[in-house]
Amino acid sequence: MNEVTDALAPIQDGFRAENCFLFGPSSVGKTTVAKAAVRELRQEVLDVPHAYVNCWQDYTRNAVLEQLARDLVGAALPRSSSTGRLIDLITDNLNGPGVVILDEADQLRGTEVLYDLHEIRGLSWIGIANREVDLLADLDDRVTSRISVAYRVRFDTYSEDAITEILSRRAREGLGPGAVDEDVLARIARLSEGDARQAIAALRVAARMATREGLSVIPARLVKDAVANAEREVRQKTISKLNDHQRVLYEVLAEEDGLIQKELYARYEEAHPDPVTLRYLRENHLPKLEHYNLVDVDLVLVNGCEFPHHRMAQPVSPDYFESAYF
Template identity: 45%
Template sequence: MIQDARVLQPEFIPKEVAHRDAEVNHLSRTLDPLTLGESPETPLLLGPSGTGKTCIARFTVDRLREAVLELEYQYVNCWQDYTRFRLLYRLLDGIGQTLDIHRRSTPKDELLDRLHAYDGKPYVVILDEVDQLESTDVLYDLYRIRGVHPILIANRETDLFSRLDERVRSRLQSSVRIQFDKYGTDELVAILSDRVRWGLDDGVIDTEALRYIAEAAAGDARVSIGILRTAAREAQSQGLDHIPMAVVESAVPEGKSELKRKDIEKLTPHQHVVYEIIAEADEVSPGSLYDAYRERVDDPKTKRTIRNYCSKLEQYNLIRAEGQKRGRQYRLAARAPEP
């Protein structure tokens, strides 16, 4: 039944994309100066999780590389590479300059010096989840490196800009904003139909079942693909030659739970602590949350950083914030109602 499991992963980058022509064209126009050997404005891709930001960025850069032969490229997930050292290391790795770098002993400034000394092809770097960087000062470092051209991806502009110092904020004021909204049901059905066509046997699932998945996903492509993957695996394990509606219905909660587990696994150590405190309480105020957090870690972050962590957890539907200011309470996000 499953012919290509890679297609059923959310990070799969297709050779063609559905229902994001305007965003692809906008990003392509922004990057066009690279085809003339010039520097483009910095694109800033904004929108909720599961709206195709990462896919469109990588897809568009792949197309650009077909047009510009002399072009280096690196993708960095800043949720994983969130420290200054990790980010600089990943950028150097993209141009093959990490062989003699020791993660524990090489000074960060030496990594930056190497990037400054780079004098090769134009270097496009996608910084995904850029608001997760431990320190945004590294963005200022990148803006000072000739030949490095970042594409920034974040959920909300306000969360990103609230953490920037004036130097970086002024640089980003002129960036090209490209907004991604949640998908409609018909758009998700089209996306799922493509994944079925590329990754599964012909005719294994009907449009009614795909629409059921799309409605359950509520505009989030990651969720819809996760449900489809769960349903396909279950049908295959049962030895079925198609995916019946009963399997699809049972796959909805499991597909959502699997995605939530993955999101929890990628939290940074300090975010894990924050999530655990909220999970242990029915509800907790920001002040009580911060007090409990300080008791559990040796090197606590600031209150502002913890607020940013909570905002990120909320964006990924891991927690819910209710109330304003002193009346605010955090609690785990309730499971979304089934369609």
């Protein structure tokens, strides 16, 4: 949080902020921190132009620029504006230095838009991705030498204690004091394996189950089912966010007991009307499915050669928690 705040600090003096890049596994607070840092800045500098783009949904250059024109300068957009027109609109109307959050930036179809942002005076960005990919890699060297990413912030998985603390605050705020014991929260944290989103969903599910039973305190016996139900809930929500390429991959894998990458690609290519290349699939769509724990990958031996092999990640059933480990 401090690093992102430092990156944005120049805006308080009327200068362009530093670009920064946040990366790390799912559910570790990247989006939360980026939004909180911008919110904090807005308390210092009222009216700072800001925008949030989820590049998973808005993955083309024009889609990103359209969102920026709307959020940064409140432009009423003529239908299907050209790239140049959108950039002009933003450049001409941007009032002082501003900041853009590019969430899920690894889903951008191309990275020229980073160059567009660079050309707009006063604009800086916070890019968010799962892995420390080089966001500027596809750009021309002459361009990348001029665009810099001054802050790279790595987020690590939360410890059980950190998750318990997050839950404890949520419970106090959302359920009131005394609705759940600390050891029940610790149990939710342990079963959620460092995943804050999952743990918070489990707390919500557990509260709902307890209410249904007419209880005012969440009993420990509900935790196991709550965690399993929460996992399904989170998974369902993630699946609903998949783009059509990722959805086809997921559906193919749902029908199969795992496929090596080449076979998976062949099946995808058959099923999708406008398929991307194998390379793009491998570098872009498949890692996304892995990041969100929808698909597992390992290596299998075929004729003495190792091949990547993908299968649907198995949902956790409550029985899983009966094992000795827990």
